[in-house]
Amino acid sequence: MVIKIAITGNIASGKSQVEKILEDYGYKVFDTDKIAHDVLNKITEFYGYDVFTNGKIDRKKLGKIVFSNTELKQKLEAIVHPEVKSKIKELFKKHNKDKYIFISVPLLYETGFETLFDKVMLICADKNLQIKRLISRNNFTEQEALSRINSQLKQEEKIAKADYVIENNTTLEDLKNNVNLFLKTL
Numbered sequence: 001m002v003i004k005i006a007i008t009g010n011i012a013s014g015k016s017q018v019e020k021i022l023e024d025y026g027y028k029v030f031d032t033d034k035i036a037h038d039v040l041n042k043i044t045e046f047y048g049y050d051v052f053t054n055g056k057i058d059r060k061k062l063g064k065i066v067f068s069n070t071e072l073k074q075k076l077e078a079i080v081h082p083e084v085k086s087k088i089k090e091l092f093k094k095h096n097k098d099k100y101i102f103i104s105v106p107l108l109y110e111t112g113f114e115t116l117f118d119k120v121m122l123i124c125a126d127k128n129l130q131i132k133r134l135i136s137r138n139n140f141t142e143q144e145a146l147s148r149i150n151s152q153l154k155q156e157e158k159i160a161k162a163d164y165v166i167e168n169n170t171t172l173e174d175l176k177n178n179v180n181l182f183l184k185t186l
Contacts, residue, residue: 008108009123012133014168039083122162
């Protein structure tokens with residue numbers, strides 16, 4: 001029977017780095033952000049074609065809309081989250097002969113998806129570091145970065161709920177060591 005492990009953490013905490021480390025070790029890792037991106041084409045009904053660039057969803061444009069309007073954000077989540085949950089369950093069925101399956105779910109607790117998993121690995125980073133990463137990685141202003149961070153459940157609340165916490169405030173080598181320590185607990 002497969003052990004289902006969620007990788008979660010707030011924006012710019014280092015989930016993608018952890019995914020890559022696990023993949024380099026040969027584990028199967030899936031990212032619900034990629035699944036959600038495939039689902040986004042259903043949103044023109046609420047957001048119009050202004051959120052498209054060259055025929056594809058422009059996540060930055062969409063983000064500006066939904067992170068400044070709670071009602072539109074909730075409508076987006078009502079479209080995307082049920083589809084993502086269904087895809088997660090499909091992945092579990094498809095990979096039920098594997099020993100482990102890792103699925104990155106950034107909004108794990110916000111969506112209530114933690115009940116789908118056997119273990120939860122939380123990736124954490126200091127808020128100031130998250131802001132710096134978002135400014136550098138996404139060209140966000142400090143206000144845009146804070147808006148994204150503040151739209152998620154507080155990291156402290158997630159720490160209290162997680163089975164395992166990995167801090168990602170230093171080097172990639174430290175992060176790899178922390179992932180190795182987690183893998184030894186399995």
